[in-house]
Amino acid sequence: MEHLKKTDIEIFTGINSEIARQQNVIELIASENIVSRAVLEAMGTPLTNKYSEGMPFKRYYGGNDYIDYCEDLAVKRAKELFGAEHVNVQPHAGSQANMEAYFALLELKDKILGMALDHGGHLTHGSHVNFSGKFYTFSSYGVDKETEMIDLDNVREIAQKEQPRLILAGASAYPRSINFKAFKGIADDVGALFMVDMAHIAGLIAAKLHPDPVPYADVVTTTTHKTLRGPRGAMILCKEAHAKAIDKAVFPGMQGGPLDHVIAAKAVAFKEALEPSFAIYQKQVISNAQALAETLMDEGFRLVSGGTDNHLILVDLTNKNITGKEAEIALDVAGICCNKNMIPYDTRSPFNPSGIRLGTPAITTRGFREEDAKQVGEWISKVISDPSNETLKKQINRDVQELCSAHRIYAGLTPQ
Ligand SMILES: Cc1ncc(COP(=O)(O)O)c(C=O)c1O
Structure with missing residues (x-):
């Protein structure tokens, strides 16, 4: 960081202190991880200079040959890792990926059934202080009072009563496995779409240590920086039938130019996750x-x-x-x-x-x-x-x- 040290000693000091903090602290925040030096290096590159609105090989700006190459690799690796029909690696964050998924699949004010925030869900799963609760009509399921686990009979009851357009599974603070196949059955029974936010458990799913939502869900969103151990960001996986709608919701629906340096780092992380050592880690x-x-x-x-x-x-x-x-x-x-x-x-x-x-x-x-x-x-x-x-x-x-x-x-x- 010798250039940064010369140019901006204050930020240099802040960054250095944070590196030292991370080195010396036991980090138990469940949504955090420690990326490899290779992922860090990919993020700190001149790829940040490029504008590349659009999809690989279909951009609104010139000069994107190498950006296309990197994003295409990221997509191919993500597809291989999760067996997904279609992947968009451009979402800047998990919250935006969820916005984009709702925007692609629903009309404003449509009904969604998701997990309550105070039972382990996420803000973007319908909290009234979040865009999700303001733009869509949420109802929620929670965990059973005795077992403190998701009660699928209760989910089915609420789904039958509310008749949501979309059922959402996935959580931020749920310590148990989620039965995605059973959720899909409930969604089918009430004629709802099925979406999974696997942000927390994506790494476990990639390593086949948690039930896999990809065969069952219309759309799966995930952050890339939690158990998946990639750079801060997100992606959306979906069935081919939703591919166009998802890509349009990301750009021009919700985002402008992708963060190409981060997408390159996502590709690096996916390569790491495809290695046998990743399953051992998980x-x-x-x-x-x-x-x-x-x-x-x-x-x-x-x-x-x-x-x-x-x-x-x-x-x-x-x-x-x-x-x-x-x-x-x-x-x-x-x-x-x-x-x-x-x-x-x-x-x-x-x-x-x-x-x-x-x-x-x-x-x-x-x-x-x-x-x-x-x-x-x-x-x-x-x-x-x-x-x-x-x-x-x-x-x-x-x-x-x-x-x-x-x-x-x-x-x-x-x-x-
Ligand atoms: C389940 C879930 N979805 C979405 C998000 C949002 O991700 P981001 O902080 O990247 O917006 C989180 C973040 O903690 C999460 O736990």
Whole structure:
């Protein structure tokens, strides 16, 4: 970063400090990951200079031969990875991919049935503060009060009553597998389209460690930066019948020029995901989540749904007499980064909810194994049992840094 250092010392310092933070912190935010140096390099290239509105080989600007080459490779690799009939790799973000999917499939104000935000859904699945809740007519399903898992009979009941035009599956904070085949059956029974937002679990699906929505859904959206471990961005997969509508919804419907440097980095990430080592990584993500879950349960924590099938855990802190916000702050001081989260049927507010969400994609990328996940669980338990003990948090922060330096990331990236 020698040019940046000369030109803009303030931003250089900010970036350098963030790299150091990432190197020294245990990152448990379930939606984050650590991209490879190859993905980083592709993003930091002059591809950012290019305008390339339109699709590969059908652009509105000249000079796109190499951009076409890169985007075409990204599309081919994504199709191979997920067995999709059609893929658009241009969406800038997961939220935009969802906007574009709704825009392609529906009329404004059409009815959609999605998962409630406070039961694990996403803002773009119908929250009233989001475009989705303002532009479309949402109803929602949640999890069963006892099992804290999706109750498909209940989904069917709501679908029959509401007669939605589209049924949406997928979540941001749901620790269990989703039965996409059963969702498709319900959608067919009520004559609805079926869409899946697989943002959180795309990496697990690519590795065939989670039921696959692609054969069943009309449209599948995903971010590329969570378990899939690519650059920040998104893509849309769909059946050939929806291909034209999806491409038109992305451009000119919702976006202008694609982020060509990011699309090149997506292609790199998809190549990595096609390697056998990616499936081994995803298996470890799940094993680490299960090791962390078991440790926390042994320490007396109550986990929503009693465990996890995927990369994330939702912890109900009610019996620990601490709120999600207090836990997030205390763990942060100890060098453990996570986010406060609503739990199903939460009686508290989203700003200070009863739970925290923990995920293992990032720690697994940096090489943590089950014994490390167990150690992390023990540290979490200690901090949460005594959150105002500053000496304890400082000691754990030192231990965290030691464990992180045994699993270094981006070695040599922070200039002296
Ligand atoms: C299920 C789901 N969909 C969509 C998104 C939105 O992605 P982005 O933050 O890239 O807009 C998220 C982000 O957390 C998500 O969890």
